[in-house]
Amino acid sequence: MSSIPHRSIDIDANRLWDSLMQMAEVGPSPNGGSRRLAMTPEDADGRRLLLDWVEALGCTWQRDKAGNLFIRRAGREDHLPPVSMGSHLDTQPLGGRFDGVLGVLAGLEVLRSLHDNAITTRRPLSLIVWTNEEGSRFAPAMGGSGVWTGRLDEATFFGASDSKGVTLGEAIAACGEAGDLALGEPELDAYFELHIEQGPVLEEQGHPLGIVTGVQGIRWYDLSLRGQSAHAGPTPMSYRRDPLLAATAMIQRMREVVMADPDGAARLTVGDFQVVEPSRNVVPGEVRLLLDLRHVSDERLDALDAELERLARDAADAEGVELTFERRWHSPVTPFDDALIDSLREAVKARELDAPCMMSGAGHDAVHLSHVTPTVMIFVPCRDGISHNEAEYAEPEHCALGTQLLCDAVLARAERD
Amino acid sequence: MSSIPHRSIDIDANRLWDSLMQMAEVGPSPNGGSRRLAMTPEDADGRRLLLDWVEALGCTWQRDKAGNLFIRRAGREDHLPPVSMGSHLDTQPLGGRFDGVLGVLAGLEVLRSLHDNAITTRRPLSLIVWTNEEGSRFAPAMGGSGVWTGRLDEATFFGASDSKGVTLGEAIAACGEAGDLALGEPELDAYFELHIEQGPVLEEQGHPLGIVTGVQGIRWYDLSLRGQSAHAGPTPMSYRRDPLLAATAMIQRMREVVMADPDGAARLTVGDFQVVEPSRNVVPGEVRLLLDLRHVSDERLDALDAELERLARDAADAEGVELTFERRWHSPVTPFDDALIDSLREAVKARELDAPCMMSGAGHDAVHLSHVTPTVMIFVPCRDGISHNEAEYAEPEHCALGTQLLCDAVLARAERD
Numbered sequence: 004m005s006s007i008p009h010r011s012i013d014i015d016a017n018r019l020w021d022s023l024m025q026m027a028e029v030g031p032s033p034n035g036g037s038r039r040l041a042m043t044p045e046d047a048d049g050r051r052l053l054l055d056w057v058e059a060l061g062c063t064w065q066r067d068k069a070g071n072l073f074i075r076r077a078g079r080e081d082h083l084p085p086v087s088m089g090s091h092l093d094t095q096p097l098g099g100r101f102d103g104v105l106g107v108l109a110g111l112e113v114l115r116s117l118h119d120n121a122i123t124t125r126r127p128l129s130l131i132v133w134t135n136e137e138g139s140r141f142a143p144a145m146g147g148s149g150v151w152t153g154r155l156d157e158a159t160f161f162g163a164s165d166s167k168g169v170t171l172g173e174a175i176a177a178c179g180e181a182g183d184l185a186l187g188e189p190e191l192d193a194y195f196e197l198h199i200e201q202g203p204v205l206e207e208q209g210h211p212l213g214i215v216t217g218v219q220g221i222r223w224y225d226l227s228l229r230g231q232s233a234h235a236g237p238t239p240m241s242y243r244r245d246p247l248l249a250a251t252a253m254i255q256r257m258r259e260v261v262m263a264d265p266d267g268a269a270r271l272t273v274g275d276f277q278v279v280e281p282s283r284n285v286v287p288g289e290v291r292l293l294l295d296l297r298h299v300s301d302e303r304l305d306a307l308d309a310e311l312e313r314l315a316r317d318a319a320d321a322e323g324v325e326l327t328f329e330r331r332w333h334s335p336v337t338p339f340d341d342a343l344i345d346s347l348r349e350a351v352k353a354r355e356l357d358a359p360c361m362m363s364g365a366g367h368d369a370v371h372l373s374h375v376t377p378t379v380m381i382f383v384p385c386r387d388g389i390s391h392n393e394a395e396y397a398e399p400e401h402c403a404l405g406t407q408l409l410c411d412a413v414l415a416r417a418e419r420d
Numbered sequence: 421m422s423s424i425p426h427r428s429i430d431i432d433a434n435r436l437w438d439s440l441m442q443m444a445e446v447g448p449s450p451n452g453g454s455r456r457l458a459m460t461p462e463d464a465d466g467r468r469l470l471l472d473w474v475e476a477l478g479c480t481w482q483r484d485k486a487g488n489l490f491i492r493r494a495g496r497e498d499h500l501p502p503v504s505m506g507s508h509l510d511t512q513p514l515g516g517r518f519d520g521v522l523g524v525l526a527g528l529e530v531l532r533s534l535h536d537n538a539i540t541t542r543r544p545l546s547l548i549v550w551t552n553e554e555g556s557r558f559a560p561a562m563g564g565s566g567v568w569t570g571r572l573d574e575a576t577f578f579g580a581s582d583s584k585g586v587t588l589g590e591a592i593a594a595c596g597e598a599g600d601l602a603l604g605e606p607e608l609d610a611y612f613e614l615h616i617e618q619g620p621v622l623e624e625q626g627h628p629l630g631i632v633t634g635v636q637g638i639r640w641y642d643l644s645l646r647g648q649s650a651h652a653g654p655t656p657m658s659y660r661r662d663p664l665l666a667a668t669a670m671i672q673r674m675r676e677v678v679m680a681d682p683d684g685a686a687r688l689t690v691g692d693f694q695v696v697e698p699s700r701n702v703v704p705g706e707v708r709l710l711l712d713l714r715h716v717s718d719e720r721l722d723a724l725d726a727e728l729e730r731l732a733r734d735a736a737d738a739e740g741v742e743l744t745f746e747r748r749w750h751s752p753v754t755p756f757d758d759a760l761i762d763s764l765r766e767a768v769k770a771r772e773l774d775a776p777c778m779m780s781g782a783g784h785d786a787v788h789l790s791h792v793t794p795t796v797m798i799f800v801p802c803r804d805g806i807s808h809n810e811a812e813y814a815e816p817e818h819c820a821l822g823t824q825l826l827c828d829a830v831l832a833r834a835e836r837d
Contacts, residue, residue, distance in 0.1 A: 202654025219653060223700060235689035235712045236636060236781025237619025238805060240679060247690050248675055251668040258665055262657060272652035273664050274700035276707070281692035283640060283710040290693070293700040295652045364653030388655060 011353070012120045014410050016403035019112040023402065026052060026092070026108060027100040036393025037100055041093040041135035041146075042070065042174035049092045050132060050180070056111055057130065060118045066182025069160060070134040070175045071147045073184060076114055078127035078417065084192040086124070086417040087376075088113060088409060089131030091147075091368065095139050099395025101385065101402070106197045107132055109406040113413055124417035126192055133368045134175070141171040148368035151186050152375045187375075193343060193416050194372040197381045197405045199397050201365050203388030211404050212358035214347045215380035218370050219270070219362050220304045220336040224294040226250070226315060230324035232280070232288030246290045247278065249322035254292075256314045260307065269307055270297040270364065299362040301336045337370045340377035343412070347379060350411035356404065379412075381405050428770070429537045431827050433820035436529040440819065443469060443509070443525060444517040453810025454517055458510040458552035458563075459487065459591035466509045467549060467597070473528055474547070477535045483599025486577060487551040487592045488564045490601060493531055495544035495834065501609040503541070503834040504793075505530060505826060506548030508564075508785065512556050516812025518802065518819070523614045524549055526823040530830055541834035543609055550785045551592070558588040565785035568603050569792045604792075610760060610833050611789040614798045614822045616814050618782050620805030628821050629775035631764045632797035635787050636687070636779050637721045637753040641711040643667070643732060647741035649697070649705030663707045664695065666739035671709075673731045677724065686724055687714040687781065716779040718753045754787050760796035760829070767828035773821065796829075798822050 029052055030045030032038040039045040050072060054064060057074045064074045075085065090106025110130040117124065133151075138144025141163040149155030161172035175181050200206075205213050228246035254273055261269040272295040279289040296311060298304040312328055319326035344360070351358045363380060372378045383401040386394075446469055447462030449455040456462040467489060471481060474491050481491045492502065507523025527547040534541065550568075555561025558580040566572030578589035592598050617623075622630050647661035671690055678686040689712040696706040713728060715721045729745055736743035761777070768775045780797060789795045800818040803811075 200654060201651055202656075203650075203659045204654070204656060207659060221653070221701075233620075233805060234618055234782055234807070235687065235691065236638070236714060236783070237617060237621070238687070238781065239619075239621060239684070240687060241684070242620045242624065242805070245689075247693060248671070251671045251675075251690075254665070254668045255672050258668075267656070267658070270652065270655070270657060272662075272701060272703055273668075274652065274702055274704065275695050275698035276664060276693050277698070278692050278694075281694070281710070283691035284638075284689060284712045285691055286689055287691065293698070295701045297653060364655065365651055366653070388650060388659070390651070 011411050011414065012116050012122065014112050014116045014403065014406050016399060018115065019108060019403055019406055020399045022108045022111060023100060023104060026104055032097050032393050034393040036395065037094045037098050038096055039092060039094045040096060040140040041137060042171060042178050042180060044178070046093050047178040047180060053092065053107065053111065053132065057114060060114055062114060065184040066180060067151065067184040067186050068181050069147050069150050069186065070180035071151050072132040073189065074130040076117070076128040077123065079123050079125050081127050083126045084190045085127040085129035086193050086413055087129035087131055087191045088195045088413060089133060089368065090196050090198060091133045091136035093135060093137050095137055095391045097393050099390055099392060101199045101395055101397045102201065102390050103136055105199060105397065105402055109197045109409050112406050113410045116410060124414065126417040128413065128417060129189070129191065135171060136368055140165045145366055145368055145371060146171070148371040152371040153187060154371050154374060191376040194369060194376050194378045195409055195413055196367060196369040197383070197409045198367060199385040199390060200382040201385060201388065201390040204361065205382060205384035206386065206388065210357055210359055211384065211401050212351070212356060212408060213361045213382035214344060214351065214358050215339060215363050215382055216344055216360045217336060217338040217362050218366065219297045219299050219364050220301050220334060222296045222304060222308060222333040223331040224296065224311065225329040225331050226292040226294065227289060227327040228319055228324045229289045230322065233286040235284040235286060238286060243286050244323040245286050246322070246324045247287045249318045249324050250276065250290045250292060253315045253318035256318070257311055260310050264303065266299065266303065268299045269303065297364060299336060337373055339373055339379045343377050343379035346412050346415055347381065347408065350408055350415065354407065354411065356408065358408070381408055428828050428831065429533050429539065431529050431533045431820065431823050433816060435532065436525060436820055436823055437816045439525045439528060440517060440521060443521055449514050449810050451810040453812065454511045454515050455513055456509060456511045457513060457557040458554060459588060459595050459597060461595070463510050464595040464597060470509065470524065470528065470549065474531060477531055479531060482601040483597060484568065484601040484603050485598050486564050486567050486603065487597035488568050489549040490606065491547040493534070493545040494540065496540050496542050498544050500543045501607045502544040502546035503610050503830055504546035504548055504608045505612045505830060506550060506785065507613050507615060508550045508553035510552060510554050512554055512808045514810050516807055516809060518616045518812055518814045519618070519807045520553055522616060522814065522819055526614045526826050529823050530827045533827060541831065543834040545830065545834060546606070546608065552588060553785055557582045562783055562785055562788060563588070565788040569788040570604060571788050571791060608793040611786060611793050611795045612826055612830055613784060613786040614800070614826045615784060616802040616807060617799040618802060618805065618807040621778065622799060622801035623803065623805065627774055627776055628801065628818050629768070629773060629825060630778045630799035631761060631768065631775050632756060632780050632799055633761055633777045634753060634755040634779050635783065636714040636716050636781050637718050637751060639713045639721060639725060639750040640748040641713065641728065642746040642748050643709040643711065644706060644744040645736055645741045646706045647739065650703040652701040652703060655703060660703050661740040662703050663739070663741045664704045666735045666741050667693065667707050667709055670732050670735035673735070674728055677727050681720065683716065683720065685716045686720065714781060716753060754790055756790055756796045757794035760794050763829050763832055764796060764798065764825065767825055767832065771824065771828065773825065775825070798825055
């Protein structure tokens with residue numbers, strides 16, 4: 004159990020909002036969002052603005068060769084590992100003002116509030132800006148935190164190239180964003196990340212905050228079903244081997260399984276359904292599906308995985324079509340740190356706030372961090388669950404509450420015995 | 421009731437097969453099929469070969485401005501309207517040796533057999549080669565018979581352009597295939613068309629022939645279902661408005677309706693199922709479907725049409741997505757001529773053959789002809805139901821039986837009082 008901080012301080016909601024709006028003007032997009040693709044001049048400008056702000060607070064900073072930026076506020080016992088906060092400043096091509104940015108500028112607001120109150124925490128603090136979280140210009144996403152934690156190999160990270168053939172390594176150098184800090188340094192005491200939910204649950208349920216206890220497991224599948232292409236007219240239904248009908252049958256049955264999940268936590272997405280050589284009056288010869296299956300429990304995911312394959316084989320057999328069932332990728336359920344979750348619960352209670360525990364459906368830098376340091380996340384609602392979109396919006400009040408919760412929990416963590 | 425011909429003659433199966441194989445060498449395709457796209461030099465060469473053969477029999481010929489070719493064999497009462505046979509010589513880009521060609525060369529074999537037996541029929545005979553039946557180079561298909569019967573307007577027919585911008589009118593002129601005969605001339609006494617089935621039923625049921633009593637009704641639909649695109653991860657199933665799940669539910673329910681058809685004659689084809697802006701881990705925002713619905717009864721088609729729309733609306737409502745339901749095109753059930761059907765039945769009986777009555781699923785020039793003259797078709801099986809493919813194949817025995825039936829019925833029709 005963490006202890007309640009001896010003293011709690013209040014963050015400045017207006018200053019936080021002003022910073023968010025100022026940052027949004029760095030690389031503004033046509034319809035009120037931001038465009039700061041990873042390691043472009045706009046991304047570097049955003050980092051520079053942040054550094055101007057933190058330098059004014061007397062913070063120091065370092066970068067590693069991946070361009071990850073570590074801002075440091077000294078502690079009373081400055082040799083101890085820092086308590087860290089962080090997220091990312093890069094955006095989608097037509098991105099919003101909050102995804103990633105909120106977590107970084109909430110950390111800035113924590114540093115500013117401590118500065119205003121002349122508080123030096125027992126442990127030092129670190130505010131981290133991870134490189135290329137979005138993955139839009141360079142795949143994969145969450146690259147900076149991945150390579151820093153050793154969960155993504157350096158060749159993949161630095162060698163990733165954009166649509167013009169520029170590698171991420173080249174882009175980091177061109178932006179002057181490479182530094183001397185070793186990957187994996189400094190050792191962290193804990194990692195806190197505040198983020199917009201990017202889903203509809205908090206808004207729909209009327210909660211201003213959520214304590215994120217972990218990240219769902221994800222499994223990706225490529226399916227191909229191959230039957231016999233035939234003329235629509237002369238071929239009676241009973242003579243057909245129609246892979247499209249097999250695919251729709253499989254999807255409907257799997258949907259029933261997912262909807263009947265005891266936890267209500269199973270998620271099935273058919274992101275693509277492609278007819279090979281489509282023609283209105285020809286029975287398709289082949290269809291290809293891309294599926295995404297998620298759950299908060301690996302055991303349930305195992306069961307859903309087996310059920311998906313069984314239903315796919317049954318549907319293919321019933322229709323007399325051939326099935327190729329490929330498991331493309333998976334990410335196991337990632338639990339966050341119990342002590343940090345408890346510290347957030349206590350801070351919520353102390354402030355008399357309303358913040359249910361929930362699992363994240365999306366990936367975040369925090370997933371990588373959780374493998375090397377105690378980690379937790381805080382969610383705030385975003386309007387209509389929309390993100391990766393210029394229309395992305397979070398209420399000023401929610402941004403402020405999330406930042407206050409971050410501040411309280413970080414202070415408690417930094418001060419603990 | 422037609423009368424049995426006073427004398428019946430036997431066609432020459434080997435000569436028929438030799439002619440089919442010779443014609444296939446005009447515009448040969450790489451894997452044993454034919455490539456005679458409409459109004460190309462290969463198409464003109466095929467027509468020229470046919471004309472060489474019929475001129476040797478003393479037949480005359482004329483063309484109309486659409487390039488439809490009318491070969492004429494004089495009758496004893498030569499002022500009477502001719503009894504006609506016909507089909508087409510143009511093929512798909514990688515077409516087979518039988519689709520269309522069989523009907524034309526069977527007509528040739530009838531003319532040759534009459535010539536061998538020194539028979540002059542009471543009525544004159546006509547062998548017709550229709551322009552651009554396939555529709556591969558110039559849309560729509562069945563163009564020559566369409567414009568000749570007045571069911572396709574001349575502007576659409578002559579103005580249709582190929583992928584290089586050449587119009588069908590220009591191509592007809594370039595091939596020297598335009599003639600002086602007026603569209604709609606000559607008046608016909610009857611029209612017989614022998615064709616491969618292009619479906620699996622005769623082969624699967626072991627029949628060497630089929631008497632075609634009409635053509636199925638066809639209805640085409642364009643459906644769009646629009647929900648809310650969302651991240652696969654953070655969006656619980658209950659918050660989604662997933663148009664793909666609505667579409668698959670609708671298809672499965674409609675499939676059940678079609679499979680339960682009392683006549684076993686309903687046919688549902690979803691020829692395309694397109695996710696707009698597909699991405700594996702994004703709930704689709706929109707899916708678009710192209711559907712083809714067929715039945716041998718217009719009343720049943722009306723009922724199926726209403727059921728399709730109801731199921732689509734129900735599925736859309738259940739998922740909270742918007743539906744656009746467009747009826748794009750329809751072709752009513754086309755019944756063929758009862759007297760001609762009877763004449764075929766009698767000829768089948770006289771020869772002790774096995775030829776069930778059946779409806780055609782595909783469109784043919786005979787559909788247009790049926791609106792202006794008594795019309796009927798004969799089907800022969802094709803291997804595995806495959807056509808529009810170089811592998812298309814019909815057994816020599818079946819080609820010969822179909823041609824014999826054509827000969828018997830045409831002779832009876834031409835001789836009748």
